Amino acid sequence: MVILLCVVLTIIISVVGMMAKQSIGEASLEKIGKIIEICMCTDLNDDGVVNTDDLLIMANAYKSHPGHEKWNLLADLDGNDLINIVDLCTVAKDYGKTV
Ligand SMILES: [Ca+2]
Numbered sequence: 001m002v003i004l005l006c007v008v009l010t011i012i013i014s015v016v017g018m019m020a021k022q023s024i025g026e027a028s029l030e031k032i033g034k035i036i037e038i039c040m041c042t043d044l045n046d047d048g049v050v051n052t053d054d055l056l057i058m059a060n061a062y063k064s065h066p067g068h069e070k071w072n073l074l075a076d077l078d079g080n081d082l083i084n085i086v087d088l089c090t091v092a093k094d095y096g097k098t099v
Pocket residue numbers: 042043044045046047048049050051053054
């Protein structure tokens with residue numbers, strides 16, 4: 001579900017980007033794309049920064065699946081119904097990024 005949302009957002013960003021290139025600069029479009037990517041995916045607590053709080057959310061849900069008491073849909077970044085190393089590495093990759 002999260003992956004589908006990210007894909008849809010990526011498509012929207014691409015379309016909007018093509019339409020908006022004439023009115024705003026290339027650097028601004030890149031920044032907007034990064035903001036949306038961070039907001040929707042790896043900034044799990046939506047506080048504007050990817051940091052240890054997000055990693056803690058991931059750690060609390062680690063090895064969980066739908067129906068498990070620690071399941072957290074937000075932490076399943078690749079949408080495979082399992083919180084695992086792939087999801088953890090995705091957050092780690094963005095560590096320190098801010099909106
Ligand atoms: Ca965060």
